[in-house]
Structures are given as structure tokens and as C-alpha cells.
Amino acid sequence: xxxxxxxxxxxxxxxxxxxxxxxxxxxxxxxxxxxxxxxxxxxxxxxxxxxxxxxxxxxxxxxxxxxxxxxxxxxxxxxxxxxxxxxxxxxxxxxxxxxxxxxxxxxxxxxxxxxxxxxxxxxxxxxxxxxxxxxxxxxxxxxxxxxxxxxxxxxxxxxxxxxxxxxxxxxxxxxxxxxxxxxxxxxxxxxxxxxxxxxxxxxxxxxxxxxxxxxxxxxxxxxxxxxxxxxxxxxxxxxxxxxxxxxxxxxxxxxxxxxxxxxxxxxxxxxxxxxxxxxxxxxxxxxxxxxxxxxxxxxxxxxxxxxxxxxxxxxxxxxxxxxxxxxxxxxxxxxxxxxxxxxxxxxxxxxxxxxxxxxxxxxxxxxxxxxxxxxxxxxxxxxxxxxxxxxxxxxxxxxxxxxxxxxxxxxxxxxxxxxxxxxxxxxxxxxxxxxxxxxxxxxxxxxxxxxxxxxxxxxxxxxxxxxxxxxxxxxxxxxxxxxxxxxxxxxxxxxxxxxxxxxxxxxxxxxxxxxxxxxxxxxxxxxxxxxxxxxxxxxxxxxxxxxxxxxxxxxxxxxxxxxxxxxxxxxxxxxxxxxxxxxxxxxxxxxxxxxxxxxxxxxxxxxxxxxxxxxxxxxxxxxxxxxxxxxx
Numbered sequence: 351x352x353x354x355x356x357x358x359x360x361x362x363x364x365x366x367x368x369x370x371x372x373x374x375x376x377x378x379x380x381x382x383x384x385x386x387x388x389x390x391x392x393x394x395x396x397x398x399x400x401x402x403x404x405x406x407x408x409x410x411x412x413x414x415x416x417x418x419x420x421x422x423x424x425x426x427x428x429x430x431x432x433x434x435x436x437x438x439x440x441x442x443x444x445x446x447x448x449x450x451x452x453x454x455x456x457x458x459x460x461x462x463x464x465x466x467x468x469x470x471x472x473x474x475x476x477x478x479x480x481x482x483x484x485x486x487x488x489x490x491x492x493x494x495x496x497x498x499x500x501x502x503x504x505x506x507x508x509x510x511x512x513x514x515x516x517x518x519x520x521x522x523x524x525x526x527x528x529x530x531x532x533x534x535x536x537x538x539x540x541x542x543x544x545x546x547x548x549x550x551x552x553x554x555x556x557x558x559x560x561x562x563x564x565x566x567x568x569x570x571x572x573x574x575x576x577x578x579x580x581x582x583x584x585x586x587x588x589x590x591x592x593x594x595x596x597x598x599x600x601x602x603x604x605x606x607x608x609x610x611x612x613x614x615x616x617x618x619x620x621x622x623x624x625x626x627x628x629x630x631x632x633x634x635x636x637x638x639x640x641x642x643x644x645x646x647x648x649x650x651x652x653x654x655x656x657x658x659x660x661x662x663x664x665x666x667x668x669x670x671x672x673x674x675x676x677x678x679x680x681x682x683x684x685x686x687x688x689x690x691x692x693x694x695x696x697x698x699x700x701x702x703x704x705x706x707x708x709x710x711x712x713x714x715x716x717x718x719x720x721x722x723x724x725x726x727x728x729x730x731x732x733x734x735x736x737x738x739x740x741x742x743x744x745x746x747x748x749x750x751x752x753x754x755x756x757x758x759x760x761x762x763x764x765x766x767x768x769x770x771x772x773x774x775x776x777x778x779x780x781x782x783x784x785x786x787x788x789x790x791x792x793x794x795x796x797x798x799x800x801x802x803x804x805x806x807x808x809x810x811x812x813x814x815x816x817x818x819x820x821x822x823x824x825x826x827x828x829x830x831x832x833x834x835x836x837x838x839x840x841x842x843x844x845x846x847x848x849x850x851x852x853x854x855x856x857x858x859x860x861x862x863x864x865x866x867x868x869x870x871x872x873x874x875x876x877x878x879x880x881x882x883x884x885x886x887x888x889x890x891x892x893x894x895x896x897x898x899x900x901x902x903x904x905x906x907x908x909x910x911x912x913x914x915x916x917x918x919x920x921x922x923x924x925x926x927x928x929x930x931x932x933x934x935x936x937x938x939x940x941x942x943x944x945x946x947x948x949x950x951x952x953x954x955x956x957x958x959x960x961x962x963x964x965x966x967x968x969x970x971x972x973x974x975x976x977x978x979x980x981x982x
Contacts, residue, residue, distance in 0.1 A: 430528030442594025612682025773801030
């Protein structure tokens with residue numbers, strides 16, 4: 351009986367020992383000198399890619415692996431976390447995320463069920479930034495596509511870049527799982543492209559040499575224009591909105607071979623014409639097709655900038671059409687056969703330009719001190735052209751104005767002619783932006799910068815009222831038209847006339863004129879205040895006053911009409927006094943005028959008071975005659 355009790359107690363002790371956890375300080379084997387991952391023990395984690403053989407060990411046990419040095423099991427204050435939400439990346443791109451851990455930790459990516467399983471040892475404690483290049487996941491060494499820790503394959507290496515799927519990730523500290531998340535690899539999206547052009551003046555920066563930083567495309571985007579028509583020597587810009595190319599793209603090699611990761615960019619003549627092979631350029635570092643590659647991976651955009659300087663411009667328009675294609679070959683690994691991702695087309699044209707004055711090729715000084723011109727060109731918008739105006743004599747000058755081509759491929763310039771020699775012809779033309787531009791031959795023309803002579807034309811007429819009409823007056827600096835009679839007396843004038851050419855100018859008379867007589871119209875220069883003065887001097891040419899004469903037919907002067915006499919047979923009555931009538935203002939008999947320069951007289955300033963005085967004088971004379979009649 352005693353023996354039975356003893357055996358029973360011994361069996362109970364053995365059962366307790368078997369059920370007790372391993373000591374927390376149990377040592378690992380030499381193969382596990384760094385932490386390794388331990389699968390989660392919760393039901394939700396067990397639902398991930400895990401088999402029965404992946405069942406977790408008790409986190410309180412020592413974690414060992416052959417050939418590794420010892421590490422201690424997790425302490426109660428161990429912690430770990432991912433720095434954000436689930437991680438998402440497009441297949442072929444890189445992704446970066448943060449793992450926080452209180453001590454040496456393991457990051458496990460994927461599992462055996464999805465064929466992609468990598469373990470990353472994170473030393474020390476703190477925050478680790480992990481970068482995964484999903485395109486390079488075919489590398490035999492996991493450190494080639496994982497940065498931020500010591501990575502190793504748990505599964506076999508992949509033959510193609512990691513496929514789109516959800517991959518479980520967890521972080522364990524001291525063998526204890528502390529945080530989980532999901533790495534989602536999404537399929538590549540559609541790649542699209544747009545055509546732009548940039549002017550000759552643009553200077554592309556050097557092609558990017560890697561993916562460490564984005565290219566500076568600020569200058570390019572500031573001058574490029576959405577178009578697919580450009581002149582020789584300008585830049586065709588293929589802007590590609592890429593998906594999954596950021597690590598495969600090698601800016602210095604785009605031939606489609608292994609060195610270029612299967613990315614190919616080629617330029618092809620679209621319509622070579624009958625019996626001709628299409629010109630084709632595969633873009634490589636030494637190719638004739640000079641392409642600058644400017645990636646902006648932060649925006650999933652790449653700019654392929656093609657310099658067209660070496661492309662021929664043919665007389666047959668159809669031969670100047672080109673296609674630019676971005677293709678993935680089978681060397682890329684993400685496609686099973688050669689696949690065209692994006693295509694742009696463009697039309698190459700010869701450089702041309704037109705130019706013409708905005709108004710007339712004859713410029714008068716009264717048209718202000720500027721001379722405006724405008725033109726068209728096949729050059730790209732934002733191209734800066736030089737427009738030139740040049741005269742070799744008598745006082746040589748060269749004026750140069752910059753003109754920027756607008757979105758309609760038009761340009762404008764305005765020359766300041768103040769101080770420029772007048773009375774000369776000058777050559778106007780547009781300077782090409784390249785030596786080969788034929789712009790001088792296409793745009794050169796003569797411009798006349800007139801130094802006009804003052805001129806007046808006075809025609810025969812029969813005016814109705816106290817005014818005459820001057821057919822034409824041309825005043826270089828402004829002034830008046832003054833009218834004189836045959837004796838040289840000023841009998842009327844026009845209002846102020848600005849510098850320039852005037853037609854049908856009205857000159858008001860300062861007193862009434864009768865009968866037909868010769869009047870002279872002369873040009874008077876203004877002294878600067880736009881107000882008439884009898885002291886204003888006349889315009890002269892070769893010492894003679896500028897004038898013209900005309901025969902002007904006024905109405906006949908009014909005549910006196912005597913009143914009827916009344917008589918009776920019974921008583922004689924005195925004869926009725928005649929009714930007085932206005933006496934005409936005396937007019938000199940006309941004789942041909944001497945040459946304008948010989949005219950004399952001080953001139954009479956225009957004043958309504960003169961006419962009033964004349965009428966009152968005539969009225970007084972009539973009264974005296976009436977009174978004298980009464981005396982008779």
C-alpha cells in the first residue's frame with residue numbers, strides 16, 4: 351500500500367513538470383544568434399498563410415536554432431509596432447515603411463502559402479525604416495531588394511517580381527510577436543502619355559542617373575506647350591504617367607535588354623513613303639536620337655525629352671511624321687511578351703516666319719513715336735525672336751526688340767522711334783533663332799520713316815455762310831490754317847489742328863465777304879500752347895510760306911431799295927423819305943496774288959467784335975444820309 355502511494359505521488363510530480371512552461375532564460379542554439387519570427391497564437395493570425403507545422407511555440411520558452419548564438423526570450427516590457435496603416439505598393443515600385451521595436455527584433459514578410467517569405471533582422475532598439483523594391487524581388491540575395499535590416503530568404507527566391515497579393519507581416523521582439531500588418535502589392539495600372547513641345551532655347555538638364563531623387567523639371571514645365579507639331583531643332587516631350595516602372599527605369603539605357611531592365615524607348619518614322627525603309631532610332635546613350643530622361647517618381651511621371659536637331663525635314667510632309675514608343679520587353683519580367691505601354695506622335699516642320707507692320711510700311715511722325723510690327727512663325731510658343739530695324743544712313747541706327755511667340759504662334763514688337771533719323775528708309779526683319787533659320791529672307795522689307803513737308807490744298811468754291819473749306823492740310827507739328835484776302839489781310843482761320851493729315855478743314859471768317867475774290871490759305875505753326883496768336887509764325891519751305899490760293903464766290907452784297915412817292919390832286923404832300931438799307935462792306939477789286947512768300951500784312955485776329963463794329967458803322971452812315979435827306 352505504501353508503495354502504491356509513492357508511485358502515485360511520483361506520477362503526479364511528473365505530470366506537473368510536463369505541464370510547466372520552459373524557463374524564460376532558456377538559451378538558444380548557436381544558429382539563432384539573432385532573433386527570429388514566431389507565428390502569432392491568436393485565431394485571427396492563425397487564419398493567415400500558416401500550416402499546422404507553423405504552430406507557435408510558447409513565447410516564454412527559449413527560441414533556438416542550430417548554429418545561432420543564444421538570445422533571451424521576450425521580457426514583459428518588450429514592444430513593437432508599425433508606423434502606420436497597412437502598407438500598399440504597386441507591383442514594380444518601391445515602398446518604405448517604419449517599424450518600431452524596443453530591442454533586437456525580426457520582421458517577417460509573407461509566408462510559405464503564397465510563395466514569398468522573407469525575414470529581416472532588426473538590430474538594437476528604436477525605429478527602423480524599411481524599403482522594399484518589389485521589382486528586384488527576383489534577386490538571390492534578399493538584401494538586394496530590402497534596405498533597413500539584414501534580410502534573408504525563408505522561401506526560395508522568385509523567378510519573377512513578386513505577384514499582386516496580400517502578404518502578412520509581423521514584428522517580434524525577443525521571440526514574442528508584438529505587431530502585425532499587411533503588405534498589399536497591387537497590379538500595375540495603365541500607362542498613358544501626352545505630347546508637348548519646348549523651344550530651342552530650352553536646355554535640358556542631364557538625365558537622372560538613378561531613383562534617389564526626382565529630376566528638376568521646373569524650367570521644362572514652364573516653357574513646354576501641349577502640341578505635337580514642332581520645327582526642326584525644338585524638343586518633343588513625351589510625358590508618361592507610369593505605373594510600376596520607378597525601379598526598372600534606367601535613364602541612361604533604354605534599349606530593352608537586360609541592362610535596361612527590359613525598358614525600351616524607340617523613335618520611328620511613321621510614313622517613310624514607297625520603297626523606303628522607315629528611319630528608326632532605339633534610344634541608348636550613344637544613339638542619334640538624343641533623349642534626356644527626367645523622372646519625377648513622387649508623381650509617377652517621367653519626361654522623355656527628344657532633341658530633334660538631327661532629324662531630317664523632308665519636302666514630302668508625310669515623311670516628317672514620327673512615333674515615339676515606350677515598351678516593355680520580356681527582359682523586364684513583368685510581361686510575358688513585348689508590350690507597348692505608351693505612344694506619342696509628332697509632326698516635324700521647317701522653321702518659317704512672316705512679318706509686317708501693324709499699320710503701314712510708311713510711318714509718319716504724327717503717328718506717335720512708336721512703330722508696331724507683328725508676325726507668325728512655325729517656332730514653338732515661348733520662343734524668343736529678335737525683330738530688327740536698321741538704317742545705314744544718313745545717321746545709321748539699329749533697333750532690336752525681343753518678341754515672344756504666343757500660343758497661336760504669333761509674335762509682336764514695338765520700336766521706339768524717338769530720336770531716330772527721319773526721312774530715311776530702313777530694313778525691317780526677324781532674326782532666326784538658329785543660323786539655319788531662313789527668317790531674314792522670309793521677312794526682310796523696306797520701311798519708310800517719313801519726315802513730312804507741311805502742305806495745304808485750297809480749292810475753288812462757293813461757300814454758304816461766313817466760312818470756307820480747306821480741302822487738305824498736313825502739319826508736322828500741329829497749328830492752324832489762316833485765310834488772307836488779296837491784300838494780305840487775315841480774314842479768317844481754322845480751329846487748332848493736331849500734328850498730322852487733315853481733310854475738309856473749316857475756316858471761320860472774321861467779317862462778311864461778298865462777290866468773287868481770291869483768298870489764300872496758309873499754314874501757321876503753333877507755339878506750343880494750342881492757342882492761336884497773330885504772332886504765330888507760318889510754316890515755310892525753302893523760305894516760302896506754305897500756302898495755296900482759290901477763287902471763292904460769295905453772294906452779292908445787298909442793295910438800297912427806294913420807297914414809293916404818294917401824291918394827291920387836292921393838297922400837295924411832301925415826298926416820302928426813302929427807307930435806308932445796309933451798305934455793303936467795301937471789298938477790294940481782286941487781282942492775282944503775288945507768290946505766297948511775298949505776302950504782306952500783319953493779319954487780323956479772328957474776333958466777333960470786328961463784325962459788330964462794321965455793322966454799327968454802316969448803320970451810322972445810313973442814319974446820317976437819312977438826316978441829310980430830311981434837311982434837303
